[in-house]
Amino acid sequence: MSTKHHLGDSPISYHPSAASGWADHDSPRIRKTSKAGFRPIGEPSSAVKLFFPRDEDDDEAGPASQHKSPASPQIHSEVPAKRARDEGALPAPQPMQVLPSIVRDSLKASIVPKPAGSGDVSVSPAQQSHTVEPDTEGTPRPSSPSGTTCKDLYAIVSQVGEGTFGKVYKARNVITNVHVALKRIRMEAEKDGFPVTAMREIKLLQSLRHQNVVRLYEMMVSNGSVYMVFEYMDHDLTGVLSQTQFSFSEANLKSLCSQMLAGLAYLHRKGVIHRDIKGSNILINNRGELKLADFGLARFYQKRRRSDYTNRVITLWYRPPELLFGATVYGPEVDMWSAGCIMLELFTKKPVFQGNDEIHQLDVIYRILGTPSTERWQGLTALPWYELVKPKDVIHGHFRDLFSRWLSPAALDLAERLLAYDPTQRVTALEALEAPYFKEEQPPPELPVDLSTLEGEWHELETKRERAKKRRKLENGLV
Structure with missing residues (x-):
């Protein structure tokens, strides 16, 4: 857990x-x-x-x-x-x-x-x-x-x-x-x-x-x-990204990303979709080892025959666009979108797509990746809710402009492949592990073993409590 x-x-x-x-x-x-x-x-x-x-x-x-x-x-x-x-x-x-x-x-x-x-x-x-x-x-x-x-x-x-x-x-x-x-x-x-x-x-x-x-x-x-x-795991990703005592190196971030993808590759090979990949469900111990947790929404899936599932899964900020468009037939590619969100979060230290509801969530995605088109996403117009939630205006994406300050060119390439609009074009976990970001670009992955120097343990629960304290102080100060 x-x-x-x-x-x-x-x-x-x-x-x-x-x-x-x-x-x-x-x-x-x-x-x-x-x-x-x-x-x-x-x-x-x-x-x-x-x-x-x-x-x-x-x-x-x-x-x-x-x-x-x-x-x-x-x-x-x-x-x-x-x-x-x-x-x-x-x-x-x-x-x-x-x-x-x-x-x-x-x-x-x-x-x-x-x-x-x-x-x-x-x-x-x-x-x-x-x-x-x-x-x-x-x-x-x-x-x-x-x-x-x-x-x-x-x-x-x-x-x-x-x-x-x-x-x-x-x-x-x-x-x-x-x-x-x-x-x-x-x-x-x-x-x-x-x-x-x-x-x-x-x-x-x-x-x-x-x-x-x-x-x-x-x-x-x-x-x-x-x-x-x-x-027992000492931290979760949401908590550890919120602390300021310790900074991850480029090699550390590559290791965490690689470990997450390795866990997903194993799950998908075993025929399991996690369906709730997010920071608080990614655990890290003081040895720098990462483990996926919370399988309450996970389901076995059939690799040769797609089945209907609910689209009311995956925390909103990590939910892929096909589910926001009403898709109920899907597979492990929904986890890969979430993995792309986590990859960006590792570098920026906060969730990237922070929508207030499903419609706003799509708008937040559009303003970063641009609006989807049938050229980028075959089958887009056939999705159940397309007519209800299709974009009203054409928005040009500026993904690389936004994230080039944090991610290297090879990391940007991988993140773009994880966040492909078309689920059939989205990179798999195994393919992602073979990307140049891991295989060619320096530095090589390195476990963040220095997490053992952190004072205290960092979980989403503590992060929420700290935010609540700051909010109360601010409110009291205004009063």
């Missing part, structure tokens, strides 16, 4: 009338119906696969959503950004039992509840013989022997993020002294079942093992809440 880590942050849409600027909505959850094909926690079931509908059965982009006008007053994301009601501080530690079968057996194991009123959930006897596998990357994993309670195993250090379904905490394993990130999935009303996006994230992370993808260690259950235990 982004530690957050941000693992829980989901895409958010800007709503001009909202006081905070972001629209919050209730999270989708699986409900207990005769058609759901599952039983809630506490009732044995082997129908776990029905938690994860096949792409062709995906109901997230039905006829109503495919042609919905973007001009509606409020734009909803597939998953809410953050719950409007604060869940409060982490409750006093309750006895927890490790549930490795949730991770290793796709949640197929039977979870047996304790007698009513006990407040805890325990695992079946067959699950008590849990053995922790060594981490393939050599990193020590948290030890969770059977019968260990949360109080015995983890000491909460601090909150480091707020996710879709709960808060994220930095915690220390008191046995191994290894720090982990605990992502709490709120399970207050048992009748509501388990959040769909959390289920998808767990399933996806089980299948992923890469040095540039965050590692899910195990699952724990306690007192109505489920905890995902992740490897």
